[in-house]
Amino acid sequence: xxxxxxxxxxxxxxxxxxxxxxxxxxxxxxxxxxxxxxxxxxxxxxxxxxxxxxxxxxxxxxxxxxxxxxxxxxxxxxxxxxxxxxxxxxxxxxxxxxxxxxxxxxxxxxxxxxxxxxxxxxxxxxxxxxxxxxxxxxxxxxxxxxxxxxxxxxxxxxxxxxxxxxxxxxxxxxxxxxxxxxxxxxxxxxxxxxxxxxxxxxxxxxxxxxxxxxxxxxxxxxxxxxxxxxxxxxxxxxxxxxxxxxxxxxxxxxxxxxxxxxxxxxxxxxxxxxxxxxxx
Amino acid sequence: xxxxxxxxxxxxxxxxxxxxxxxxxxxxxxxxxxxxxxxxxxxxxxxxxxxxxxxxxxxxxxxxxxxxxxxxxxxxxxxxxxxxxxxxxxxxxxxxxxxxxxxxxxxxxxxxxxxxxxxxxxxxxxxxxxxxxxxxxxxxxxxxxxxxxxxxxxxxxxxxxxxxxxxxxxxxxxxxxxxxxxxxxxxxxxxxxxxxxxxxxxxxxxxxxxxxxxxxxxxxxxxxxxxxxxxxxxxxxxxxxxxxxxxxxxxxxxxxxxxxxxxxxxxxxxxxxxxxxxxxxxxxxxxxxxxxxxxxxxxxxxxxxxxxxxxxxxxxxxxxxxxxxxxxxxxxxxxxxxxxxxxxxxxxxxxxxxxxxxxxxxxxxxxxxxxxxxxxxxxxxxxxxxxxxxxxxxxxxxxxxxxxxxxxxxxxxxxxxxxxxxxxxxxxxxxxxxxxx
Numbered sequence: 016x017x018x019x020x021x022x023x024x025x026x027x028x029x030x031x032x033x034x035x036x037x038x039x040x041x042x043x044x045x046x047x048x049x050x051x052x053x054x055x056x057x058x059x060x061x062x063x064x065x066x067x068x069x070x071x072x073x074x075x076x077x078x079x080x081x082x083x084x085x086x087x088x089x090x091x092x093x094x095x096x097x098x099x100x101x102x103x104x105x106x107x108x109x110x111x112x113x114x115x116x117x118x119x120x121x122x123x124x125x126x127x128x129x130x131x132x133x134x135x136x137x138x139x140x141x142x143x144x145x146x147x148x149x150x151x152x153x154x155x156x157x158x159x160x161x162x163x164x165x166x167x168x169x170x171x172x173x174x175x176x177x178x179x180x181x182x183x184x185x186x187x188x189x190x191x192x193x194x195x196x197x198x199x200x201x202x203x204x205x206x207x208x209x210x211x212x213x214x215x216x217x218x219x220x221x222x223x224x225x226x227x228x229x230x231x232x233x234x235x236x237x238x239x240x241x242x243x244x245x246x247x248x249x250x251x252x253x254x255x256x257x258x259x260x261x262x263x264x265x266x267x268x269x270x271x272x273x274x275x276x277x278x279x280x281x282x283x284x285x286x287x288x289x290x291x292x293x294x295x
Numbered sequence: 296x297x298x299x300x301x302x303x304x305x306x307x308x309x310x311x312x313x314x315x316x317x318x319x320x321x322x323x324x325x326x327x328x329x330x331x332x333x334x335x336x337x338x339x340x341x342x343x344x345x346x347x348x349x350x351x352x353x354x355x356x357x358x359x360x361x362x363x364x365x366x367x368x369x370x371x372x373x374x375x376x377x378x379x380x381x382x383x384x385x386x387x388x389x390x391x392x393x394x395x396x397x398x399x400x401x402x403x404x405x406x407x408x409x410x411x412x413x414x415x416x417x418x419x420x421x422x423x424x425x426x427x428x429x430x431x432x433x434x435x436x437x438x439x440x441x442x443x444x445x446x447x448x449x450x451x452x453x454x455x456x457x458x459x460x461x462x463x464x465x466x467x468x469x470x471x472x473x474x475x476x477x478x479x480x481x482x483x484x485x486x487x488x489x490x491x492x493x494x495x496x497x498x499x500x501x502x503x504x505x506x507x508x509x510x511x512x513x514x515x516x517x518x519x520x521x522x523x524x525x526x527x528x529x530x531x532x533x534x535x536x537x538x539x540x541x542x543x544x545x546x547x548x549x550x551x552x553x554x555x556x557x558x559x560x561x562x563x564x565x566x567x568x569x570x571x572x573x574x575x576x577x578x579x580x581x582x583x584x585x586x587x588x589x590x591x592x593x594x595x596x597x598x599x600x601x602x603x604x605x606x607x608x609x610x611x612x613x614x615x616x617x618x619x620x621x622x623x624x625x626x627x628x629x630x631x632x633x634x635x636x637x638x639x640x641x642x643x644x645x646x647x648x649x650x651x652x653x654x655x656x657x658x659x660x661x662x663x664x665x666x667x668x669x670x671x672x673x674x675x676x677x678x679x680x681x682x683x684x685x686x687x688x689x690x691x692x693x694x695x696x697x698x699x700x701x702x703x704x705x706x707x708x709x710x711x712x713x714x715x716x717x718x719x720x721x722x723x724x725x726x727x728x729x730x731x732x
Contacts, residue, residue, distance in 0.1 A: 018304045058588045078354045100569060144391040153393065232384050236342070236374045248377030252348035257583065261349070 050263040056259050073259030076268075079249060083236050084265050087246035092272065094159060094231075095224045095240055101163030102171055102220045103213050109166040110175030111201045115187065132169045144233065154236040160226075171216045178212035179205060214283045221276055225269075243269045337368050339622045341629065344374045344388075345399035346381040351646045358639045362632050369625050371397075394617040396626045400445060402687040404437065404613050405497055409689070409730055410442050414616040415442045416630075423627035425635055426651075432683065433651035436610040439686075445613030446630050451577045452608055452677035453505055453597055461572040462588035465489035468575070469593065472676060475504030475600030476537070483546035485573055487561025496546040498565060498574040499553035501538035502702035504695050505609075506575050506597075510534055512685070513601025519688035524723045531716035535705045542706065547571075550706035561587035578677070579611055579648045581670045594673045596680045606677060607684035611648035649674050688723065697722030 049071055050054050051064045059065060078084045089175075112118070113125055147158040166172055182205065190200050206213070228244040235241055247269065250262035306361065345355060352375050357440050359371045374395060389412050390393050400407060407413050415517070420426060420443055426434040437445035453471065462469055474482070483496030508518045517525035541547045548565065549557075557563045558574055560583070566574040567588045575597065576584060585592050597606055614625045614633060632639055632659070642657040645667060650656050660671045688694060689721050701718045704710035710718070 053586055054589050057562055057564070057585070058569060060568070079349060079356070140387060141390045144387050144393075148391050148393050229380065229383065232376065232380045233387055236372070238373065238375065245376065248379045249352060249375070250349055250377065252346060252351065252378040257560065258349045259561065259587075 045263055046267055047098065049260070049267050051135065053260045056263070065290055071260035071264035074258070075265040077244070079238065082241070084246060086239065087241050087243045087271070088269070090240060091225060091242040094156060095221045097156065097160040098163050098224045099217045101160055102168055103217055105143045105164050105166035106168060106171040107206065107209065108177055108201070108211060110179055111205050113172065114176045114179035115200070115205070116197060118219060128169045128172060132173070140233070143247040146236065153234060154240065160228060168220070171220070172214065175212045176211060182208050182215045207209070214280055218280055222273055225273055229278065296552065328589055330650055332376065339625045341369065341371045341397060341622060341626055342374060342395040343371050343397035344395040346376055346378045347646070348377065353670070354643050354646060356644050357634060360640060361642070366628070369564070371629065377636045392619070394619060396617050396620040396622065397629065398615050398617055400447070400613045400615050402610065403691065404445050404615060404691055405439050405687065406730065407615070408439050413444045413620055414618045414620060416441045416616055416627060419623070419627035424625060424631045428635065428653060428654055430653065430654040431435050432608065433610065437613050437615070443614035446634055447610045448612040448614055448634065449579065449610070449645065449650055449653045450608050450674070451648045452510060452606060452674060452681065453575055454578050454582060454594040454598060454677065455573050456566065456576055456581065456592045457573045458566065458569065458590045459593055461490065461494065461569065462486070470595050472595050474598050476598045477600065480541065480546070483541070484544060487546050490572070493570065495548045495565070495571040496573060497541065498556070498558040498571050499538070499542070499547045499706065500558060501535065501706070502573050502699040503575060504691060504698060507534060507698065508684045508728045509597050509605040512607070513603055513605035515601070515603050517685040518723070519686055521686050521726065523687070524720070524727055526720070528713070528716040528720050528728070531719045532712045533716050535702065535712045538702070539712070541703055550703070553706065554703060557685060577609070578670050578673055579645070582666055585666050594669060596677055599680060603683045604680055606681040608678065609684060621654045645670065659682050688726060690726040693726040694723050
């Protein structure tokens, strides 16, 4: 019995490991190719490079005329921090209002907010562009960050509403008895209790902004303001020459911040799951 | 109740702050632009947009810097990006009324002419822009309905690149220029026989729009004759038939394999992987393909054999001026500098194709490295197999997608030659009709 179950365990583990390796393959290929010279990237598909070179990292990092890749990283980080702050602050307020407060036409507003999730992105691109152009916000961080302060990411509002609805109302009531108004309840009760939801929002906002290409492409014009996704695309042009080596090398570099964020906040992720388990 | 009112007040205050910020921005910007207008003779700002990869960005930025040194009152803001997303961004800028002053376009420029995005630069030709050093055909290649909308930045031709190592391995003579489709097919069969399993003679390029263009032109037709499509179902049918025969003979990869490779760039190509011996590319891609592999590549013209020459010299890109540009004269000056100035053209090299100005071309050819030199030498050969180019089919991207679809259906045996031909012709008609609304 014991032997049999151990064998099963071995098999299961081997299977999981194989599956994991299979899923990791693209990333391993990315890392290995970033060390290959250009002539070998697509002609030699083996994972272990026949020739190892650091040139890709050097040329990739030096970037294009005066703008180094470090600049793109910095721009991306600034942009991500601003959107994270904006989203967390505004979406949590909106979610609190929908989850706890009573106001007229609440259901209508809620429905309207949900509709914005379902509205395809493409429908709003040109009107938005015209609006931001009229405001003279093109080539600034404005179009990418300021709307976040108005809780425009309805997905996160919805996520936090669900979380806040799960918090016991008795806590609010006891806070009211102790003399808290709606703002203090939001600040002293809801925010600390909703920390896991806030962190989830922050992580998703960070990663989505980090990976977003099109809106950054649209609103940023000066290369000095370019972010990582735009910087990576600068290496590629299928109609003439693409610099695949540096592009792959810088892709590896650009994975680092996302990984750091994820692993350093992983603890809260786990904590969030355990608290959501007992909160009801 | 009182608390709620405080909340409302706070929110209102926040909203006001945001609005105020917008207002300020706008005023500040408005002020600066009006002051630029009042000092008209001084300080011109232009925006230039192009796509490319690193080498092109570096070179173009250097040329802009040089131009600014020579014309200190002009400042050119460069907006450059990779090929990915370029048209999406340009289309949004155009729709949003914020088109750049200088725009790099491909052969799709008639689409932008019909949308009224581009300035008619005919008045500047011979004044700010000197095209006297250009070959006649290249100088007029930015013309549409008698008006000039762009200046050619370089030329290409289609060609067959072949892997010399694979052909040596098969113990065969390299392909010769001037061969016919029949000779090409026979050559392919022999090559596959000698190379053995897993190798193919040609890439499956039955969905390559301009290769179809070459084929119909050889038969005295055209993809688009300026007003409507210039080919019919019978020729499309014979095209699909021919490729399906190649597939059955095993000289091109089977459908399942071919579907995974686009064969339009080195990153997704069986040629680069050393599994096929020949593929059709544009001549300006030659250096990129060669850099992506170790076996030596060479290039020969496309097969002929019809009643007419099929090939043509294709302008790779144009530099055009946006219709709403406030300083078209300076923009025109820059275009002239870009294509004629000895220093500028030396910096730009052949990245955008072979330059149109004859003396520039001589200088660049003399300084070319061995790989690039092959492109120059090929262009001299290609001219002998080329005749005047047809206007590019409007909305060719739509047709490209439909052609790919039809060709794959044939490859996988999901549609007959007739059905695929009908689908292809219909899609081409739709693409043209869409532009004429």
